[in-house]
Amino acid sequence: MSVNRLNCDSVTQVLDYVKASPYxxxxxxxxxxxxxxxxxxxxxxxxxxxxxxxxIRYKKKGYPVMNTRAGLTRMKRHEFTKRxxxxxxVLPDGSKHPIPVCGEAGGCEQCGFSMAxxxxxxxxxxxxxxxxxxxxxxxx
Numbered sequence: 001m002s003v004n005r006l007n008c009d010s011v012t013q014v015l016d017y018v019k020a021s022p023y024x025x026x027x028x029x030x031x032x033x034x035x036x037x038x039x040x041x042x043x044x045x046x047x048x049x050x051x052x053x054x055x056i057r058y059k060k061k062g063y064p065v066m067n068t069r070a071g072l073t074r075m076k077r078h079e080f081t082k083r084x085x086x087x088x089x090v091l092p093d094g095s096k097h098p099i100p101v102c103g104e105a106g107g108c109e110q111c112g113f114s115m116a117x118x119x120x121x122x123x124x125x126x127x128x129x130x131x132x133x134x135x136x137x138x139x140x
Contacts, residue, residue: 001014001027001028001029001030002029002030002031002032002112003029003030003031003032003043003048003051003112004031004032004041004042004043005032005040005041005042005043005047006041008043008047008051011029011051011054011055012054012058014027015027015055015058015063015065018063018064019063019064024064025064026064026065026066027064027065027066028065028066028067028114029055029065029067029072029114030112030113030114031043031048031051031075031112031114032112033110033111033112033113034110042110042112045077048076049076049077052072052073052075052076053076055067055072056069056072056073059072066132066136067114067117067118068118068121068126068128068129068132069128070117070118070121070124070126070128070129071114071117071118071120071121071129072114072117073117074116074117074120074121075112075114075116075117078109078110078111080116080117080119080120080121081120081123118133
């Protein structure tokens with residue numbers, strides 16, 4: 001779910017839906033990154049923090065949130081080193097792009113791609129994040 005001003009009040013409903021669904025294993029949350037013409041969808045900082053606190057609370061209660069607490073905490077106040085160079089960006093037409101398009105548009109300061117927080121947690125050897133990544137990739 002990409003959280004923005006239009007849907008931020010629906011996060012708990014989405015979490016309840018995902019938890020109740022036998023067809024969905026987990027959900028990942030991102031936050032609107034302002035592209036040209038979409039700046040009005042970006043959450044104010046206090047609302048972003050409130051939503052992230054809610055997601056963390058639900059995760060602690062056992063809801064199937066893919067994001068880790070370490071990654072979400074980094075996203076809360078933009079406290080992460082951006083390592084966009086490590087990720088492959090594939091555009092809708094199938095072409096590859098060396099950096100996220102939002103970087104070209106100047107949206108880095110309000111980055112909402114939660115993978116940035118998760119990647120920073122990995123680079124800081126946060127066990128929770130490393131184990132969560134392995135859990136996603138290893139067949140059981």
